Amino acid sequence: MKTSQPIDAFGRDLSQEVKESVYSSSKAKYDKRIGALNAGYIAPDSLRKLAGQIKQHTLENLPSYLESAIGKLEANGAKVHYAKDGEEANATILGIMNAAGATKLIKSKSMVSEEIHLNAFLENNGCESVESDLGEFIVQLDHDMPSHIVTPIVHKNRQQIATTFEKMGLGDYNDDPTTITRRARTYLRKKYLEAEVGLTGANFVSAESGRIVLVTNEGNARFSICANRIHIVLVGIEKLVPRDKDLALFLNLLARSATGQQLTVYTQFINGPKAPDQIDGPGEMHVVFLDNGRSEILAGEFQSILRCIRCGACLNVCPVYRQTSGHAYRAVYPGPVGAVLSPLLAGKRYPEFADLPKASSLCGACNEVCPVDIPLPELLLRHRNKSKLEHIQKASAGTPPLGGWAVLCSTPSMWKSTLTLGKVMDYVPMKLVPVPAVQAWTQTRTLPPFRGGKFRGWYKEHRKHDSGNNQ
């Protein structure tokens, strides 16, 4: 069907195979999530609300929590950097590598590094940057983009992966998942040993202790910081939690919301670089706090999106994401969280992404599952209002203008006469009505018979009858 919205078109043209795998993996994760939450807690909903409040409190006091975290990290022996945007963050990371004479970096999964296109930047500057998360590794081999923030290759099947492995010289074609994993493992083991620098993100940073918290299911974050000299942590400034003990709540919610696990397989708490009495580990640790538009978001009406702990639950439950896949959103963060965040992170290029907040029926399922209770539908609505005020064509394409309707609805006499006149609509062949919205509706749906004014007529009679009875 004709459509003026790119996400709708993307979903329409998506292969049945990809659609099926996105749908079934989303549904499976949603079901597991519910199971895990209900098995573990009597009132999981109140935990979500609590986590949301803690994160909101953190955001409202971010400068002081950041200061505290930085103080602790430095006291623990880490070097702390602040990067105002992606360019600065990339330059900082390259600077650290250059200063150490390092050219080989191994990475554990980090959405922030996707956000600033770190891999491409390092490669352009003569460095090697290897993804160690299996999904991200496959994305990197394919020069593809992740389509989900937790499970980056939901859009791929194992046949495609096997073909890629064959092409990249990782062995003959073999699409057995165990073989695929073993091959990646053999390849990556070498890379772990060769790398001079290990780069990770951070799922949480405790303001109280400066502890960096990392969760993975493959143990690759731990491996990434075992055999090398330097550990670089790249983290958004919003990833703070006030106290160590808050982590109990967040780690439990994150794993359950993301994958339906009670806890991820590996959880690392990293205090700082190797202490003199420790046998191994990187002797140098850098923490790069990335702003990249976050301060601006913090100060505005979209603040609560910064509570996000990147669990992906809002993607998994979203009916639009399920129909269209992550790549439809043309940005690093897809789904409802992406529809809110991506236009904001785009800065001056906001208009290019102004259609994203329209990719929602505002059903509210995302808010219902969000472990930090972000009012995602409200934020989508705020974007729509903003785009309308700024006359951004990309957002309004396909949406019928409603100015005339508003006049009708604030003029009762007009409303009532339209109701009674509307009867003629029943005799108009809808195919011929030259209004795009009507056509878009009637291509796949019928309209019920027009009954305008009938209720009002009934009610008038009913009241007459009633008052008659009362006399």
Add this chain to the structure above:
Amino acid sequence: MIPANRIVGKQVQFMITCLCDTFYDHVAQASVELLEQVGCLVDVPDGQTCCGQPAFNAGDWESARKVIRHTLRTFTGDQPIIIPSGSCAHMVFHGYQLVFENGTDAEKEAARTLAGRTWEICDFLVNGLGIQTWHGRFDGKISLHRSCHTRGSNTYSAALQLLRSIDGVEILEFDESEQCCGFGGTFSVAYPNTSAAMGTLKIDKLTAVKPDLIGAVDMACMLHLSGLAEKQKRPFRKMHVVEILLQALRNAPTNPPVIHS
């Protein structure tokens, strides 16, 4: 979001909703008759039009405000306002407050006051009037669609509670009950492919368990679902919950009594 101590009482105002005013007069009529059955005196303010949601959801808050101001002027007084739509009620609770975020104190106050009077009809019966069980009989297996805008409200649980208490009613469990019907107002025409795919999937799930009818607490979802189903030549029997409740009373072996809470 929903005010804590909303106004209760048996002298009520009824909000028709634009969809019932245009297409589903029988639902509006059933609502009024039902309210009268439980002892309410129902007034229907004549100047009412629409709650303003289409423009609000489309992002045209300027137009939405125009319509909302009209609604605020139309529903004067301090009686409860009863709405046969979870979605329009949600609009009053949420949208009305949001569009006047930067408005005058008077506008904010008016929006807050209206929210404090507003009830979706099933929520009103159970949590406003305190009716816990329903009288009468209705024979049928029902897939009850959970309209999205009732999330975070008591509407769905209230509807379930009343329906389950009726002799002869069987409420069916079906897959993906949390999923949307795909309507979403202007979304349905701006995203015609996605919207129709969502609705088709929803119809699959609702009908897979072979219900005698599909029930809903909102005719907007029904407009979409039944419109799609008809076009796909698989129409289904549909009823708003108020119609089922009223029918149950009429099927009662004794004359329908006025239900007192």
